Amino acid sequence: MQFYQEGFHPGDPKITDPADRVIAPPLKHPLPQEVDVMIVGCGPAGLNLAAQLSKFASISTCIVEQKDDRLLVGQADGIACRTMEMFEAYDFADQIKQEAYWVNETAFWKPNTEQPEQIARSSKIQDVEDDLSEMPHVIINQARVHDAFLEVMRHGPRKVVPHYSRQLLNLEVDPTVTDYPVTLTFERLDSQHLGVMETVKAKYVVGCDGARSTVRKSIGRKLVGDSISQGWGVMDVLAVTDFPDIRLKSAIHSSNEGNMLIIPREGGYMVRLYIELDKLKNNERLNKQSITTDYLIAAANRIMHPYTIEVKEIAWWSVYEIGQRLTTAFDDAEDGRSPHVFLAGDACHTHSPKAGQGLNTSVNDTWNLGWKLAHVLTERANAELLQSYSFERQTVAQQLIDFDREFSKMFSAKPKSATNPDGVDPTAFQQYFVQFGRFTAGTAIHYPQSDLVSSGQHQCLATGQTIGMRFHSAKVTRQADAKPMHLGHSMKADGRWHILAFAGEQNFMSDTCKVKALCEFLQHNPSSPIQRFTPKDADIDAIINVQAVFQVPHRKIEVADIHSLLQPSKGCHGLKDYEKVYSALCEENSFYDKRRIDKKNGCIIIVRPDQYVADILPLSDYNGVTSFFDRVLIQRA
Amino acid sequence: MQFYQEGFHPGDPKITDPADRVIAPPLKHPLPQEVDVMIVGCGPAGLNLAAQLSKFASISTCIVEQKDDRLLVGQADGIACRTMEMFEAYDFADQIKQEAYWVNETAFWKPNTEQPEQIARSSKIQDVEDDLSEMPHVIINQARVHDAFLEVMRHGPRKVVPHYSRQLLNLEVDPTVTDYPVTLTFERLDSQHLGVMETVKAKYVVGCDGARSTVRKSIGRKLVGDSISQGWGVMDVLAVTDFPDIRLKSAIHSSNEGNMLIIPREGGYMVRLYIELDKLKNNERLNKQSITTDYLIAAANRIMHPYTIEVKEIAWWSVYEIGQRLTTAFDDAEDGRSPHVFLAGDACHTHSPKAGQGLNTSVNDTWNLGWKLAHVLTERANAELLQSYSFERQTVAQQLIDFDREFSKMFSAKPKSATNPDGVDPTAFQQYFVQFGRFTAGTAIHYPQSDLVSSGQHQCLATGQTIGMRFHSAKVTRQADAKPMHLGHSMKADGRWHILAFAGEQNFMSDTCKVKALCEFLQHNPSSPIQRFTPKDADIDAIINVQAVFQVPHRKIEVADIHSLLQPSKGCHGLKDYEKVYSALCEENSFYDKRRIDKKNGCIIIVRPDQYVADILPLSDYNGVTSFFDRVLIQRA
Numbered sequence A, B: 001m002q003f004y005q006e007g008f009h010p011g012d013p014k015i016t017d018p019a020d021r022v023i024a025p026p027l028k029h030p031l032p033q034e035v036d037v038m039i040v041g042c043g044p045a046g047l048n049l050a051a052q053l054s055k056f057a058s059i060s061t062c063i064v065e066q067k068d069d070r071l072l073v074g075q076a077d078g079i080a081c082r083t084m085e086m087f088e089a090y091d092f093a094d095q096i097k098q099e100a101y102w103v104n105e106t107a108f109w110k111p112n113t114e115q116p117e118q119i120a121r122s123s124k125i126q127d128v129e130d131d132l133s134e135m136p137h138v139i140i141n142q143a144r145v146h147d148a149f150l151e152v153m154r155h156g157p158r159k160v161v162p163h164y165s166r167q168l169l170n171l172e173v174d175p176t177v178t179d180y181p182v183t184l185t186f187e188r189l190d191s192q193h194l195g196v197m198e199t200v201k202a203k204y205v206v207g208c209d210g211a212r213s214t215v216r217k218s219i220g221r222k223l224v225g226d227s228i229s230q231g232w233g234v235m236d237v238l239a240v241t242d243f244p245d246i247r248l249k250s251a252i253h254s255s256n257e258g259n260m261l262i263i264p265r266e267g268g269y270m271v272r273l274y275i276e277l278d279k280l281k282n283n284e285r286l287n288k289q290s291i292t293t294d295y296l297i298a299a300a301n302r303i304m305h306p307y308t309i310e311v312k313e314i315a316w317w318s319v320y321e322i323g324q325r326l327t328t329a330f331d332d333a334e335d336g337r338s339p340h341v342f343l344a345g346d347a348c349h350t351h352s353p354k355a356g357q358g359l360n361t362s363v364n365d366t367w368n369l370g371w372k373l374a375h376v377l378t379e380r381a382n383a384e385l386l387q388s389y390s391f392e393r394q395t396v397a398q399q400l401i402d403f404d405r406e407f408s409k410m411f412s413a414k415p416k417s418a419t420n421p422d423g424v425d426p427t428a429f430q431q432y433f434v435q436f437g438r439f440t441a442g443t444a445i446h447y448p449q450s451d452l453v454s455s456g457q458h459q460c461l462a463t464g465q466t467i468g469m470r471f472h473s474a475k476v477t478r479q480a481d482a483k484p485m486h487l488g489h490s491m492k493a494d495g496r497w498h499i500l501a502f503a504g505e506q507n508f509m510s511d512t513c514k515v516k517a518l519c520e521f522l523q524h525n526p527s528s529p530i531q532r533f534t535p536k537d538a539d540i541d542a543i544i545n546v547q548a549v550f551q552v553p554h555r556k557i558e559v560a561d562i563h564s565l566l567q568p569s570k571g572c573h574g575l576k577d578y579e580k581v582y583s584a585l586c587e588e589n590s591f592y593d594k595r596r597i598d599k600k601n602g603c604i605i606i607v608r609p610d611q612y613v614a615d616i617l618p619l620s621d622y623n624g625v626t627s628f629f630d631r632v633l634i635q636r637a
C-alpha cells in the first residue's frame, strides 16, 4: 500500500478523506466505583492488557488515560516478529502486515576509507534470519497499533472503552481489605469536568502509565540504572534525498558528524530519522529546548554527506531522552503477600529506541500478565500465580537492558580509525547486530524455571521447541478441511492452555496409538486436569484445548476414527469442533523435521495461554500432565 | 477464525456482540437530479462498479436499491480465485481470506457398489491446481463481500453511499440529448416517503438489478436460453452429522434419492446444503411454495444415507430456481451508436449455482466496465471504448453458459449403473470437474482480439502470460526495500494502465540496456503515450504506470542507476516513488522461469486497468507501444 504522497494525515490510510479518519472519542461517562482491574495509561502496555481482558465477559476492566483522546502520531514504530505473532493471536496481524513497512534488510554505512568525510555503504544484511518466525519485522506508527487494540477492546465479549482526560493522582493499598484493596484517586482534566475528583476501588491495578509513572511512585518502586540519559532527535518526515538506501533500515556512522538511523515507514514515502544528539559535533550536552527541526535537518545532512536530504514535511518530531533503567520488582508484593498493584512497560523499564524495544517489551509485559489476572479473576488459579509476573518479566527486562546498553554503546561509539584506534570496528558492530537479531525479534525471551515452566527433563523429545520460550510455529495441514496453516495460529488470545499431542510412529488411532490413550485419559479419568478444572457448564476445551498432530498425510486420517476429545461437541447446539487434528505434512515439509519432534515416540507439548512452552512430556506421562496442571490450576468451588 | 458456535448472526464476526454488528443505514437523502453514472441495484455487480467509480473524485456516481438496507444473509457464497485477485486490487483480499472457508479439496461420493442404497466416497481431489493463482478459492456469505465493497465505496476519493428503498420504475434514452441522455423514474418505498417519485438524469446507466431487471426490460433486451429452470433447495445450517467430509466441499450422487452438494462455510461450523429438487424421488416438478425446510432436511438425510444430519439452526434458506440464460447484448447500442445503458450480472445472464458463477461472473462484468466508464468520463478515451464491454463480456458469458449447461447436466444425471447404463460415469464427471477447474476459478476468461487485446504477434516473448487473459502474477523482490511480493499486486483498482518492462540479458541500465532506452523514449519522446496522454498537471504515472523487472538479484541494482521514469517525483511535495523496480528473483524462483519470459530478449507486457494482458511487445518496439495506446486513449483538450 502506498499513501501519504500528498502529505501525512493520521488514522486509517484506507480512508481517503482525512476528516473521515477521525473516530469520535468515547462519551465522558463517570468512572465506575468498583472494578476488578484498573489499568492506568493508554500506551501499548495498557491497551494490550485491556484487549486481553476484554476477552473475558465476567471481568470488569477499566482503563484511564490523562490525554483527551487516542494517540494519533509519534512515539515508537518498530514491531518485532514476536509482537506480530501476538497480534496474530488477536487476529489483526494481517491488517498490520498490509499497512506496515517490512524490514527485510539493513544497510550499514561508515566513513569511506579514502575520503573519511564521506560515508560509504559497508554492507547490507538480511534483517531477520530465515525461519526465525513466520511473521515479518515491520514498522508502523505506534498509533495504528493502538487503533488495532482499541478495536479488539470495543469488540470483545466484555466491551472496554477508555476513559480519557483522567489523571491518576495517587493510589493506596490496604492489604487487610479482601474485596477491593486498592483505592485510586483521579482528577478529571476535560473542560466540562475540570478539577472534578473521582475515587475508584479496584481488586487489581496495573500501572501502564509510562516512564514518569504515578503508580510506580505510589507503591514506592524506583527506576534504577544509568543516570546518563541518551538524547535522540527523532523526526518522521516526507523528504527528497539522493541517499540510495532511503527505503532500507540504515545505520549510518559518520567519521566526525555523528550517527543516525534511518527507518523507512509505512506507505512508501515517509521515513523516520534518529539522530544521536550527544555525538553531534559542537554539541556539549545540548539543551533540549534549544533543539529545532532545522538543527536536526542540518545535522542529518552533515552526517549523510555526500548525500543530502530535503525535508518537505515533518509529520512528527521529538527530542527523546531516555536511559536504560529498571525497577527492582514489577509489583507491590512483599513478604510472600501476593501483589495487588503491578507495573508494566515504560513504568518499570526504559530503553534506548535503537533496538526498538520500548513498545515491544511493554506489550510483552502485559501479554504475560493478562492471562494470569484473568485466571485469578475467573477462579482458575490462586492469587499466587500473580507473583510469577514480576519474576518472569523482571528477569527478562534485566537481560534486555544489559543487551541494550552494550548495543547502544557500540552504536554510539565512533568508528575505529587511524586517529581513533579505540573506536568500534564496524565489522564487529555488524556481527553483534546479527548475533542479537533474535533478541530484537523478541524470540530469544526465555522464562526461568518455575511452576509455569518445567525443568525440561524431556526437552529431548522436541529439541526445536525450547521449554520457557515461545512455541515456534510451523505449517501443518488441518485434517477436516485440508487447510495448510500455521499450528501456532490455532492458539488465540483467549486465556486457554494447550496440550499438543504429537503422535509417535504407532498407527493412527489404533489400539497402540498413544494419542488415543492420552485422549481417553484426559476426557474420562477423574484425575485428568480436564475433568478436574473444566467447569461443569463449560465446553470441554474451555480451559485446556487439546489438539493432535499426526505424521500421516491428512487424507489418511478418517474423521470416524478420531477420538471424541479431538472433535468435541460445543456450544448451545452441541456442534462439533473439527479444527483440532492436523497432519504434520504440509507443502512437502514435516513439522517434526522443522521443529525436531521425536518421530518414534512423539510427545506432549504443554503451551501456556501466552504461547510459551511450559512443558514437554512423553505421550504416556499422564502423571506429568496431571502434576503440571495441579501446580497452576484450581478446582472451582 | 471460528465463529457461529452459539448460533448464526449476520455482520462482522470479529465483533462479539451481534447488536454491534449492525451498521446504521445511510441517511435518506433525496436522489441527485443529474449524475454521471446511475447504478441500479446493490448486488455484487452494482457494488463492485460503485467501488471502482468511487476511486475517481471527478465522477459523480449514484447507486440505488429497492431494499431498505444492505444484504445481511444468503444468496451466493463461492469466491473464485480470480475474484479474490480482484479483491486484492481493492486491498480487501486479506480480510476475506481470514474470515472465509478455504476450498482446498473436493470429495466425491457415489452409490456404494455393493450396497447402492448407501453412499461411499469415490475420491478426494485437490480443488485448485497448483500455481493457478496466488489466491485460494474461498467460501463466504455474499453479504460480507457486499460489506467489503461498501467500505471501499465509503472511503474512496469520491465517497459513494447507496440510496436504499428506491425502485426503478422505468428509464428512457434520448440519444439526441448530448449531456444527460437517460432519464430514470424511481419510486420511494420507505414509510416516510412512500410513493414519492423521483426523476434523475444520467449520462450512463448500469442495470445491476438482477434476474428480473427493469433496466433490461426498459431497453428491450431479453434473456434467452433454456426455458427449463433448475430448482435447488439451499440451506445454510448449523448441524450435527456423522458424514465424514462435512468440512470439505462434497458432491454427493445417491443412487435413487437425488443429488446434493455440501459447501462448508466460514467460521468452522456452518455448512450450506444444495439439494437438487428435480431429481428428488416422488417429486414430479414440485411446487416451489410447498417446499419446506423439513422437506429439505428429510431429503438430505435420504441422499446421504447411511449418514445422517441433524439441523440445529437454519441461518438462511431458499428455493433457488434458475435457468442458464443470456441476453444477446449487454447494452443498448444500436447501429454503431455508443451505448448509454448497460446490463451487468444476473440482469444479463443467469447460472446454475453449482459452478458458483453467479456472483463471480457478475463482479467480473462490472470489473470490465468500471475502468472503461471512468476512462470516458475522465476524458481519457472516446465513448467508442464502451462498445467493448458488451463485446467482451457477452462472449465470455456465452462460453460460461455452455460450460455450465454441460456441467449441470452431468451433475444432475443419475450415475451410470447396470440398471441405468445411460447415466454419467462418476469418473468421467470427476475428470470434467478437474478439466474445468480453470473455468470455475475464473482464470480461463480469454477476451477476443480487439483494439484492447492485440493479435498476439509477439506472444512468444512471454508464453506464460496469454494476451487476452488476466496477468498471471508470481513473486518478485522489490528493489528499494527488498520486499518479496507478488508483481500482480502492484496493479490496483485505480484505472491505470501498466507497462511492465522485463529486461533482457543486457547489463542493468547500461548503454545497451533496452529498458533504459524504453524509459528514455517513454519519458521524453513527444510521440510517447506518456507524453501525449498524461495531463500536464498529473503525476507522470497517472495514466500509464511503467514498472521494470530485472534478472539480477535486487542487491545488484543501485538506486542511482535507475532511470528517473522508474523513480518519478510525485504529489505536492515531489516525493520519489521507489516502488517500480523489481528483481525477478524471489525465494529461489525467477519470475522469468515461472511465467516463461524470454530471458535473452526480455519484453514489454501492456496490462489493462482490469489486469488483463493487452499486448506483449519486444522491448524496442516503441511503435508497437505508441500505436497500441493510440487506438485506446485520447489527448485531452
Ligand SMILES: Cc1cc2nc3c(=O)[nH]c(=O)nc-3n(C[C@H](O)[C@H](O)[C@H](O)COP(=O)(O)OP(=O)(O)OC[C@H]3O[C@@H](n4cnc5c(N)ncnc54)[C@H](O)[C@@H]3O)c2cc1C
Pocket: A040, A041, A042, A043, A044, A045, A046, A064, A065, A066, A067, A074, A075, A076, A077, A078, A142, A166, A167, A168, A169, A208, A209, A210, A211, A212, A213, A214, A234, A318, A320, A344, A345, A346, A347, A352, A353, A354, A356, A357, A358, A359, A362
Ligand atoms: C514522547 C515519546 C517519544 C517516544 N519516541 C520513541 C521513539 O522514537 N522510538 C521508540 O522506540 N520509542 C519511543 N518512545 C517510547 C515508546 O513509545 C514506549 O516505550 C512505549 O510507548 C511504552 O509503552 P507504555 O504503554 O509502557 O507507556 P506509554 O506509551 O508511555 O504510555 C503511558 C500512558 O500513560 C499515560 N499516563 C501517564 N501518567 C498518567 C497518569 N498519572 N494518569 C493517567 N494517565 C497517565 C500517558 O499519558 C500515556 O498515554 C517514545 C515515548 C514517548 C512518550
Ligand SMILES: Cc1cc2nc3c(=O)[nH]c(=O)nc-3n(C[C@H](O)[C@H](O)[C@H](O)COP(=O)(O)OP(=O)(O)OC[C@H]3O[C@@H](n4cnc5c(N)ncnc54)[C@H](O)[C@@H]3O)c2cc1C
Pocket: B040, B041, B042, B043, B044, B045, B046, B064, B065, B066, B067, B074, B075, B076, B077, B078, B142, B166, B167, B168, B169, B208, B209, B210, B211, B212, B213, B214, B234, B318, B320, B344, B345, B346, B347, B352, B353, B354, B356, B357, B358, B359, B362
Ligand atoms: C434469493 C436468491 C438466492 C440465491 N441463491 C444463490 C445460491 O444459493 N448460490 C449462488 O451461487 N447464487 C445464488 N444466487 C445468485 C447470486 O446471488 C447472484 O448471481 C448474484 O447476486 C448476482 O449479482 P447481481 O449484482 O447481478 O444481482 P443481484 O445480487 O440479484 O442484485 C440485484 C439487486 O438489484 C435490486 N433491484 C432489482 N430490481 C430493482 C429495481 N427495479 N429498482 C431498484 N433495485 C432493484 C435487487 O433488490 C437486488 O439487490 C441467489 C440469488 C438470489 C436473488
